[in-house]
Amino acid sequence: MEIRGYTQSDEVSWIRCRTLSFLNTAYYDNVLNKKEIYKNSAIEIVAVEDGQIVGLLDIEYEQEENTICTKGKGLGGMIWHIAAHPDFQRKRIGTKLLEQAEQISKEKGLQYLEAWTRDDEWVNKWYIKNNFEKVYSYLQVFIEGNEEVQEVINVNVPNLKVVQAFAHYTGDDQSYIKSKFKRAHDCNCYIKKLV
Template identity: 55%
Template sequence: MKIRQYKKEDETGWIRCRVLAFLDTAYFDNVLKEKETYENPAIELVSIVDNQIVGLLDIEYELKRKTICSKSTGLGGMIWHIAVHPDFRRKGIASKLLHEAEIIAQRKGLHYFEAWTRDDDWVNDWYNKQGFANVHSYLHVYLETSDEIKRTLVGKFPDLHPIQAFAHFVGDKKEFMKEQFQRVHECICYQKVFTNSRTKMVPEL
């Protein structure tokens, strides 16, 4: 296995790897047709086995604090994409990608990584094992049935009939909301502070 910088010609393989990696997760319908580009500098890594992209990691990072990340002081990097092809899981690929990214990030003067994920237990276990701390969460709420739509959405256009909707719930009654809608995911913010950082990090919740 080889880890290297992403190249433009990797895009098709990058997309395929991400789609397959997400199919059995809470992000199964979060499909991209092309790779994201970033306004700020980014660490973009891929893992290669036999000329196939089997893992990927994209981290957009700050040049000025709190322009991308929100949960700490110092300069942060936001993990926008991390994925491993399902045929290559449990081989330590994600951990190796993260380790390489941490080395690069600290050379660039970053102090921590921030990441958001949903409530897949095995994904959250991975973040915990990698030294990330859970610092915040809210709910992703999908309105997918006619009953959910009718009792939630009130519009001023009588001939416009919503079929689906997506919302953020940032209140305290999370369990109540989970009882009201069929598809609800907890969206969890993780933070990993680099242990050899010279800047003391204090979460700002």
Template identity: 50%
Template sequence: MGDIEVRPYQDADERGWVVCRVLSFLDSAFFDDVRREKERYEHPAIELVAERNGEIVGLIDVECEEEPATICEDRPGLGGMIWHVAVHPDQQRRGIGTALLREAEAIANRRGLARFEAWTRDDPDVQAWYESRGFVRVYSYLHVYVELDEGLRDAFPVTDDGLRPVKLFAHYVGDRPDDMRRRFARVHDDVLYERRLV
């Protein structure tokens, strides 16, 4: 960690932020959640980067509630939503993600936040990271990527003006998740984690 600096994000970091995020997510269940610009927020946000030799090697963005349940779930205390946390694949497991999280927590405490929330998918390593950093699983549901040739072709016919739907993305909130896992090739758990800060 000696040569790593955790500091606030600046506009000049945008390209490095985007590149770091894309590379970090390559081996995760979010591999195709590609952003070409840094996300900007409606509410105040904690936006930090980790820099090593002039390169962005880690990032965290937390959007902060000013009123309860305006960004996060309706649970006790003002929340901060971790929209992005990522460490360059060559730099993972060196404490950079933890350093970013700890600095974000210190700032959140000063702002009076009571908790952090984060959504993540079914990457065991990532879930191990959240759990080892004090996050607790709240609930989950399924993200389902459907190729309509997987048995849903008839539900989405060609439109009168010639559009032929090919695929869809769906949230599954029913009570037979194993059926969905058997039926479709790409199904993810989407898990809400929470960490109390005080």
């Protein structure tokens, strides 16, 4: 397996890898049809085996404090994507990508990495195992179905009917929100200090 920088010719394989790796997670519906182009500088690396992208990691990083990241001190890098193709999991691809990205991040003068993930237990354990610290959490709420939508959304536009919505809940009564909506995910922020 080779770890190298992402190139534009990797895009289709990158999208396939990301989509398949997210399929059996709480992010199953977060499907992309093209790879983002970041406004700021980014570390974009891939793991390749037999010409196929089997892992990926993207970090957009700051030149000025708190312009991308929000929970750490100093210059940070936001991990936007980290994934291993399901046919190649359990080969430490994510860890190898992270190790390479940390080395590059330190060379660029970053003090920490920030990552956000939903409530998949194995993903959260992976971050903790790799020395990230959970520093914040809120709920991502998917409001779906007539009952849920009608209870929380008032529409003042004639002939417009909302059928679903996405919301963030940052209050203290998370158990109430989880009991009220069928799909409410913890969204956890992790920080890893690099210095």
